[in-house]
Amino acid sequence: GAVVSQHPSWVICKSGTSVKIECRSLDFQATTMFWYRQFPKQSLMLMATSNEGSKATYEQGVEKDKFLINHASLTLSTLTVTSAHPEDSSFYICSARDPISGSYEQYFGPGTRLTVT
């Protein structure tokens, strides 16, 4: 089946610094990728939809200047958390849709644990 990878799997950074998380579709081309945030044993909250070659679409309440998304190729989307604060500490998950499948099924990455100290 389709595989999505994320890098890094975990990262610790200092308050005020920026962190980049990569999401790759390994065996298919993804025109659309999604970024979620998940708190422990809670639901996934959609942050934004990343579209290859165009600007990301952010969900209400998500600061686009803080969470920069770049989908520069059909297999890579990046999420940059700028000027990170401790409240940004969370589990960030990406997913991708395989346009050839013809379905809305999404394939999820393993997630990235971000800790801001």
Next chain:
Amino acid sequence: AQRVTQPEKLLSVFKGAPVELKCNYSYSGSPELFWYVQYSRQRLQLLLRHISRESIKGFTADLNKGETSFHLKKPFAQEEDSAMYYCALIEGGKLIFGQGTELSVKP
């Protein structure tokens, strides 16, 4: 407005007992619904979708439009079924997740 509701945060059953994880939705039109599962320390993965009408790992889910429900059922729970289960709905091409139910199957 919450479009997908999973009323139980935690469901604990004994091995061999039947299990039903509840999911109710709010959607005008014909919904496309999914169940995703997240085992401990693993990524979220698709368990089943209503349009396939399939049974995966002994789980089934039937869409009931009258009750706007898509409950997940298994007649005999196994310890390896312990995981987080998320009901999800497609809206505008995006997946909308319920709050999730943690299923714990005790020996």
